[in-house]
Amino acid sequence: MQTMTVTDAVSAALAEEMRRDDRVLIFGEGVATKRKDLLAEFGAARVRNTPLAEGIIAGTAAGAAATGLRPVVDLLFAPFLCYAMDEIVNSAGKLRYMSGGQFAFPMVVLAMTGGGWGVGAQHNHNVEAWFVHSPGLKVVMPSTAADYKGLLKAAIRDENPVLFFTDIALGYAPGAVPEGEVVVPLGKAAVRREGADVTLVSYAKSVHACLQAADRLAAQGMAAEVIDLRTLKPLDEETILRSARKTGRVVVVHEASRMCGVGAEIAALVAEKAFGDLRAPVMRLTGPDAPAPASFPLEQAFAPSADAVVETVGRLVGLVPA
Structure with a gap:
C-alpha cells in the first residue's frame, strides 16, 4: 500500500492508462498547466490545454472517441457541464445506440462537485442525477483515493461515455492506495x-x-x-x-x-x-x-x-x- 491524495490518485491512474494505451489522451481547461508531469512524459499531442469552451471540448471528445481514440476531458466544475449537455447527452450518450453499434464513445468527462472550497453556487452544484437520468451514460462518484484510481482506470477502458465526479472536499484527502495494477469495476458498491x-x-x-x-x-x-x-x-x-x-x-x-x-x-x-x-x-x-x-x-x-x-x-x- 502507498498513501496518496485523491488528486494524486487521479494523476496516477491517468499516467498508467496513457502508458498502457497510446489512444488515451487528456485535454481540457488547464490540463497541461495542472498536470505538468503528464505533459512532460506524453507531450503536447496527448496533454492539451483548451479554451474555456465546454461544448467544444466535449464535442471534440465525442468525435475523437468515434474515430477510435479514448479521450479524457476535464471541464473543471460540475455546473460548467450545462454548456456541454448537447454534446454529452445528445451525442456521446445516444449515438452508439442510434448507429446500431457501429460507433463507440469511450470518453471520460472529469468535473469537480460539492462543497469544500467556498466557490459559490455557480461553481458548486451537485448535478450527478442529471446524468444518471440520461441514457447511454455512466456516472461515477467515489469516496476514497483507492477507488478514484481504480474506478478511473475502469472508466477509461469502458466503451461508453463516463461522467467522473471528484468531490471537491476530498481532493486533498489522503488514503491508502494499492500498488500495482488494480482496476475497480464499474457498477459494484x-x-x-x-x-x-x-x-x-x-x-x-x-x-x-x-x-x-x-x-x-x-x-x-x-x-x-x-x-x-x-x-x-x-x-x-x-x-x-x-x-x-x-x-x-x-x-x-x-x-x-x-x-x-x-x-x-x-x-x-x-x-x-x-x-x-x-x-x-x-x-x-x-x-x-x-x-x-x-x-x-x-x-x-x-x-x-x-x-x-x-x-x-x-x-x-x-x-x-x-
Missing part, C-alpha cells in the same frame, strides 16, 4: 461497515459522514451498515437490496438536493423490491433545494453531517421524536 440494525447508503464525501455516524450509533447500541455506492450508474441494486432485507431500515444520504435525486431512486428501488422486509419507511437525508452558499460555514451546514445522520436514524427507530 462497497460495504464499508457491516451492521444489522440500519443501512446507510451514500456516495462521495457523505460516505465519511455516514461512517462517523455509525461510530456514534454503535455507542448507542445500534449497528449501522454503510454502503458506498461508488458508481451511480450502473447502480448496484443487489448490494442495496441485500442490506435492506437484512436490516429492515434504510437511510440514503447525499449532498445533492432531494427532489428527483439519487436517493429517490434508491428509495423507490427498496420500496418496490424489498417492501416486505422493511420495518420503517425509507428516509432521505440530503442537501436543501437551494443554491449552494459561498460562505464556508454555511457551505458546511449545507451538506449532511454525521450529527444529522444520527438524528435521522434516531427518528427512524423512534428514539427521537419525529
Whole structure:
C-alpha cells in the first residue's frame, strides 16, 4: 500500500492508462498547466490545454472517441457541464445506440462537485442525477483515493461515455492506495461497515459522514451498515437490496438536493423490491433545494453531517421524536 491524495490518485491512474494505451489522451481547461508531469512524459499531442469552451471540448471528445481514440476531458466544475449537455447527452450518450453499434464513445468527462472550497453556487452544484437520468451514460462518484484510481482506470477502458465526479472536499484527502495494477469495476458498491440494525447508503464525501455516524450509533447500541455506492450508474441494486432485507431500515444520504435525486431512486428501488422486509419507511437525508452558499460555514451546514445522520436514524427507530 502507498498513501496518496485523491488528486494524486487521479494523476496516477491517468499516467498508467496513457502508458498502457497510446489512444488515451487528456485535454481540457488547464490540463497541461495542472498536470505538468503528464505533459512532460506524453507531450503536447496527448496533454492539451483548451479554451474555456465546454461544448467544444466535449464535442471534440465525442468525435475523437468515434474515430477510435479514448479521450479524457476535464471541464473543471460540475455546473460548467450545462454548456456541454448537447454534446454529452445528445451525442456521446445516444449515438452508439442510434448507429446500431457501429460507433463507440469511450470518453471520460472529469468535473469537480460539492462543497469544500467556498466557490459559490455557480461553481458548486451537485448535478450527478442529471446524468444518471440520461441514457447511454455512466456516472461515477467515489469516496476514497483507492477507488478514484481504480474506478478511473475502469472508466477509461469502458466503451461508453463516463461522467467522473471528484468531490471537491476530498481532493486533498489522503488514503491508502494499492500498488500495482488494480482496476475497480464499474457498477459494484462497497460495504464499508457491516451492521444489522440500519443501512446507510451514500456516495462521495457523505460516505465519511455516514461512517462517523455509525461510530456514534454503535455507542448507542445500534449497528449501522454503510454502503458506498461508488458508481451511480450502473447502480448496484443487489448490494442495496441485500442490506435492506437484512436490516429492515434504510437511510440514503447525499449532498445533492432531494427532489428527483439519487436517493429517490434508491428509495423507490427498496420500496418496490424489498417492501416486505422493511420495518420503517425509507428516509432521505440530503442537501436543501437551494443554491449552494459561498460562505464556508454555511457551505458546511449545507451538506449532511454525521450529527444529522444520527438524528435521522434516531427518528427512524423512534428514539427521537419525529
